[in-house]
Amino acid sequence: MNPTNFNIPAQTLVDALDQWHRTLAEQSNVLFPQALNRQLVDFDPMHYFALLPQRQSPAGRVLDWLYVGNKNGWPFLYWRDAQASPHTQIEQLYQEPGWMHGQDMQQAITAPVQTDGSAQGYLQRVLFRLKAGHAMLRWHAAYKSVSLLCHPQELQDFVIRLSSKQPLVQNISADTARYAMALEVSPTIDLSDSLIARVSLTRFTQ
Numbered sequence: 001m002n003p004t005n006f007n008i009p010a011q012t013l014v015d016a017l018d019q020w021h022r023t024l025a026e027q028s029n030v031l032f033p034q035a036l037n038r039q040l041v042d043f044d045p046m047h048y049f050a051l052l053p054q055r056q057s058p059a060g061r062v063l064d065w066l067y068v069g070n071k072n073g074w075p076f077l078y079w080r081d082a083q084a085s086p087h088t089q090i091e092q093l094y095q096e097p098g099w100m101h102g103q104d105m106q107q108a109i110t111a112p113v114q115t116d117g118s119a120q121g122y123l124q125r126v127l128f129r130l131k132a133g134h135a136m137l138r139w140h141a142a143y144k145s146v147s148l149l150c151h152p153q154e155l156q157d158f159v160i161r162l163s164s165k166q167p168l169v170q171n172i173s174a175d176t177a178r179y180a181m182a183l184e185v186s187p188t189i190d191l192s193d194s195l196i197a198r199v200s201l202t203r204f205t206q
Contacts, residue, residue: 009120010150010187010201013127016051021135028136036067036075036136038086045077048132052124058112066093067136074141077109077133105133119189122197130203147204149185156181158204 027041034040045063049055057063058079065075066087078096080086093099098108110129115121130146137145149155159180162172172180183202190198 010123010127010148011154013052013124014131014148014150017048017127017131020047020051021131024135025137028138032138033071035070036073038065041136043075043135045075045132048128052128054116054118054121054124055128056114056116058114061112063109063132065133066090068093069138069141072139072141074137074144075133075135077105079109079112106130109133119191119197122191122199123187123189126199126201130201143205145205149183149202149204150187152185155183155185155202 024041024043028036031040043065045065046057048063049057060082061079062082063077064080064086065077067073068076068090076093076099078087078093087093097103098105106129109132110125113125113128115125127148130148134145147158149158159172159177163177165171185202188200
């Protein structure tokens, strides 16, 4: 099987994720500098499974969150038994996979997730790993953010935005902009190996 191009569907999925994250950011900005919690922000990480439906959460478990860092914070995501109480203190996170800096929260929350075995399912699994938990990033935590470029028009708009002078933004050079515009950003999913799914995406991070 040749790599399959999922250009338009991928961009649609990314746009839906980014729009949800923007809505959450607006909620959290209103509350700044208060500590964020589920009583103050309408954030249910299980909504990722509605936006990316060709994946399945582990049976009897739910994806939950606790905000870490406050002024320089981000939502730490973790799996818990559906009948267990949510964590309310940061100390309760110390034993969660992905907590320490040398570990990877994205890997810890993605590992239990299953797909339907389709190319689109594997694409959605990778989108989940790259984007889940990148909402409500405050101050220096914004360096965790990842922009996914899945369509030539998105790439062009992105380069134009980074080339224009903006406060607190380092502009890209004309040479960098030219090299960037030459990139082929359409995602591919290769299922030619029966044991490995290869997903190719273009991403940008601060």
